[in-house]
Amino acid sequence: MKFSSEFRDPAKAxxxxxxxxxxxxxxxxxxxxxxxxxxxxxxxxxxxxRYGLHRLIDPRIEFxxxxxxxxxxxxxxxxxxxxxxxxxxxxxxxxxxxAMRVPGSRKSLTQAKADGADIRMVYSPLDALDxxxxxxxxxxxxxxxGFETTMxxxxxxxxxxxxxxIKNFSMLCQHITIIPTLRALLAEEDNxxxxxxxxxxxxxxxxxxxxxxxxxxxxxxxxxxxxEPLDILQALLMVLRQLKDGDxxxxxxxxxxxxxxxxxxxxxxxAKVFEPRPVTDWRGLGNIAQSGAQIxxxxxxxxxxxxxxxxxxxxxxxxxxxxxxxxxxRMKPTQCPAFGKECTPQNPIGALxxxxxxxCAAYAQYAAPRLRTGRAVEVADA
Amino acid sequence: MCLGVPAKVVRIVDEERTLAVVDVCGVxxxxxVTCVAPxxxxxxxxxxxxxxxxxxxxxxxxxxxxxxxxxxxxxxxxDVEAELEAIADGRRSLE
Numbered sequence: 001m002k003f004s005s006e007f008r009d010p011a012k013a014x015x016x017x018x019x020x021x022x023x024x025x026x027x028x029x030x031x032x033x034x035x036x037x038x039x040x041x042x043x044x045x046x047x048x049x050r051y052g053l054h055r056l057i058d059p060r061i062e063f064x065x066x067x068x069x070x071x072x073x074x075x076x077x078x079x080x081x082x083x084x085x086x087x088x089x090x091x092x093x094x095x096x097x098x099a100m101r102v103p104g105s106r107k108s109l110t111q112a113k114a115d116g117a118d119i120r121m122v123y124s125p126l127d128a129l130d131x132x133x134x135x136x137x138x139x140x141x142x143x144x145x146g147f148e149t150t151m152x153x154x155x156x157x158x159x160x161x162x163x164x165x166i167k168n169f170s171m172l173c174q175h176i177t178i179i180p181t182l183r184a185l186l187a188e189e190d191n192x193x194x195x196x197x198x199x200x201x202x203x204x205x206x207x208x209x210x211x212x213x214x215x216x217x218x219x220x221x222x223x224x225x226x227x228e229p230l231d232i233l234q235a236l237l238m239v240l241r242q243l244k245d246g247d248x249x250x251x252x253x254x255x256x257x258x259x260x261x262x263x264x265x266x267x268x269x270x271a272k273v274f275e276p277r278p279v280t281d282w283r284g285l286g287n288i289a290q291s292g293a294q295i296x297x298x299x300x301x302x303x304x305x306x307x308x309x310x311x312x313x314x315x316x317x318x319x320x321x322x323x324x325x326x327x328x329x330r331m332k333p334t335q336c337p338a339f340g341k342e343c344t345p346q347n348p349i350g351a352l353x354x355x356x357x358x359x360c361a362a363y364a365q366y367a368a369p370r371l372r373t374g375r376a377v378e379v380a381d382a
Numbered sequence: 383m384c385l386g387v388p389a390k391v392v393r394i395v396d397e398e399r400t401l402a403v404v405d406v407c408g409v410x411x412x413x414x415v416t417c418v419a420p421x422x423x424x425x426x427x428x429x430x431x432x433x434x435x436x437x438x439x440x441x442x443x444x445x446x447x448x449x450x451x452x453x454x455x456x457x458x459x460x461d462v463e464a465e466l467e468a469i470a471d472g473r474r475s476l477e
Contacts, residue, residue: 043385050459094475096437097468123472124438126414130476149386153439156416160399201386204434204442227385228455257434257442266417266441356460 009230016233017056023240024060034062036192037239038329040178041199042069042357043227049366051229057236064192064329065359067181068199070146070174071098072351072358073282073327077315078174079104085141085172085308086117092135094128095143096150097121102351105315125157125171132161132169141304144171148205151175151293152266155273158295158302172304173295176280178202179210180291185328186218193329195239197232198224200254205270207262208252215248226254273299283317283351284324321350326359333360340364386434386441387456387465388449389413394425402428404435407453407462411469415440438472 024035039045045065048054054063067073079102086093086109093109100110100121113119118138122128125142132140144154154171161169178199185191198211203224211222221242225235235253242248252258273296280292295303304310317323321338325331333339333352343349345364352358356365389404389411400416402425413433418440420427432449433440444452456462 046459046461047455097471120475121468121471122475123411123468126412126438127472127475134476149441150437152417152441153414153437156414156439160414201434201436201441204386228451256448257444263417263441265419269416356464 012230013056013233016230016237017058020061020233020237020240021058023237023244024058027240027244029060033192034060035194035240035243036062036064036329037195037197037236038064038066038193039197039225039232040066040068040182041197041202042072042355043200044197044225044232045069045359045362046357047227047229047232049362052366053229053232057233061236061240065326065362066196066329067185067282067285067327068147068178068202069352069355069357070150070176071102071355072323073176073284074099074102074145074174074351075281075283075315076103076105076317077281077312079108080106080315081310081312082109082143082172083107083112083117085304085310086112086119088139088308090139091118092131092138092140093117093119093143094122094131094140095119096123096145098355099143099145101348101354103318103349125154126160129157129161129166129169132166133164136168138168139307140169142169142171143174145174147176147178147199147202148270149201151270151274152205152263155266155269158273158299159269161302162299167301170302170304170307171295172310173274173293175274175293176282176291177276177293178206180288181282181285182211182214184285184288184291186214186220188328191328193220195220195243195248196222197235197239198222198250200224200226200231200258203252203254203258203262205263205266207260208250208258209260211250215250219248221248221251223251224254224258226257272296281314284327286324318349323350323352323360326352333363336360385456385459385461386436386452387462388432388444388452389435389440390449391415391428391431391433391440393429397425400425402440404433404440406435406469407466409466409469411435411438413438413440417441418443
């Protein structure tokens, strides 16, 4: 086996891969399929492909790419909501750049901007608040997208808007939370996930105890991991050892960043501003109860849904793409009939093709070189 | 937007609002440090420390070795460029 020189420590990578093989040798082989380990987080998916880990690991294991990329699970109806608000003449609509190209049923935010809507990419919700301060005659709306990694930032921004008495700022809340999503995935009877590599930066906020049900109810291991290739391999080994010993529990490979209890200041701010939304629509997964957040009534002055009396649009996913099957791990991106044909990184139909953290974009960029232009495939051969 | 980028705290600019300026790969950016504020020490103790920066908020204090390793991975993933581009977008949006 040959390693990419990009591994800072190829000897360590090799030792981990050997240990993974040895662990697998000591386990009965599944007759039907490889062991499926889901990396929940889109950042991990990107890292897996960038370093070619999916090719380096023993073929008795397969990575399944999870739903942990908020851009990838953003439903069309929500993009429509954004466009509807952004097209109002008094509005300056602000968003993280990632959401710009996600297709809506009419248009994406990029298209709406080209058509004249005042849409601005910001780095931080604090930029949006500064815009509101600088433009008192306009309504500044921030699109609050993301898992628990970005939730503390939007919660603290709303608290700051309240403190400073800024009235022309509001947020369209599209926060989603990881625990109910994992619950929904595991509740599907035909799910084929044997263990999880847990998200690093989400866990930095929420801690690791929320995952306990995965081991207790479903008997499956979850190991929270960092983003370096060696972190991911080590977490994979920890998952396999649990499977081998029949002792599923929640483990933390990334303790240097992830405290067991999470970040309590962040959690307090989130609890103050947000509450669970009864139902949230996920692209590919459909409606999942209690899986998203909404702004509490106490802060409704900053809730764009209330300010603009928004009636949420319910738009089905496009038929041609099979994002749902890919997100659930039932289908590889390349098995989707639209992959590389109607749906490409240049013209994405499904959101998994939009973000660099989406499984389809990762496949297109790293695993299916025919689709790419420019950069060469730099990963090692398995 | 989901992966944090390591940044070094340069100075505190507003004690009351817990705002600091951090250095992200040579680019200075105002940052909210509420989530990493020391519980019983002055905010100024953060100066010189490395933090993981998420969309303008410091979310975790990390050591220098961790910061270096993380930066290296992010560079290889192309995420440092993306992050700096996003910071520049944020600045442009205010113009």
